[in-house]
Amino acid sequence: MVTNLPTQSSSPGETKLLASEIYEILQSAGKEEAEQAEAAAASCRRKAHFFLGSNNKRxxxxxxxxxxxxxxxxxxxxxxxxxxxxxxxxxxxxxxxxxxxxxxxxxxxxxxxxxxxxxxxxxxxxxxxxxxxxxxxxxxxx
Missing domain, CATH: 3.30.70.100 (Alpha-Beta Plaits)
Structure with a gap:
């Protein structure tokens, strides 16, 4: 998503609105990365379990x-x-x-x-x- 940066003629209200849009974009990107990292960690835990213990039937x-x-x-x-x-x-x-x-x-x-x-x-x-x-x-x- 591309947003326009404020020019010097922007009002303080417009600048605040654009800043909050940017903040929301960054927050949603951070949440996606965190979810992907958690999914990868869960996948690794499942794979590691395959070789654990003598009860492995596979x-x-x-x-x-x-x-x-x-x-x-x-x-x-x-x-x-x-x-x-x-x-x-x-x-x-x-x-x-x-x-x-x-x-x-x-x-x-x-x-x-x-x-x-x-x-x-x-x-x-x-x-x-x-x-x-x-x-x-x-x-x-x-």
Whole structure:
């Protein structure tokens, strides 16, 4: 909205009227920005909730022990295999212990990860599962 600025021949009443118009324009613009900022903050809170807590039903974490995960070339090969799987959210490698921690959608089976890595023909993946007493067991590779 464009308003005309008062000239020196304007009366004090006209100047006051124009000033109040400008004030209202600035106030409404400030309210819109505040509403947009609040909406963005609410959206961020909803998205952050997706990954909070162990009660998240939409994603699960799978730990894989990968025999043959020895160097960066094999790591790249493993990354390519995991990226081809629909439902993989993220993954990180622990090269020193030959492990990969993979976050997947709850409807994806862990066996699909092992099958994809085993299809490289140079690596073999086994799922690592915690036992009741705190130990670990590796499932048979496929």
């Amino acid at each position: 994603a699960k974490t799978v730990v894989l022990h990968i025999d043959g995960l020895d160097d960066s070339t094999r790591r790249s090969l493993c990354e390519e295999a995991l990226l081809k799987i629909r439902g993989v959210i993220s993954f990180t490698f622990q090269m020193a212990v030959k492990r990969c921690v993979v976050r997947i959608r709850s409807d994806l089976k862990a066996e699909a990860l092992g099958t994809a890595i085993n299809s490289t023909k140079v690596m073999k993946a086994q799922q690592v599962v915690k036992t009741d007493d705190g130990g670990e067991v590796r499932t048979a590779g496929r």
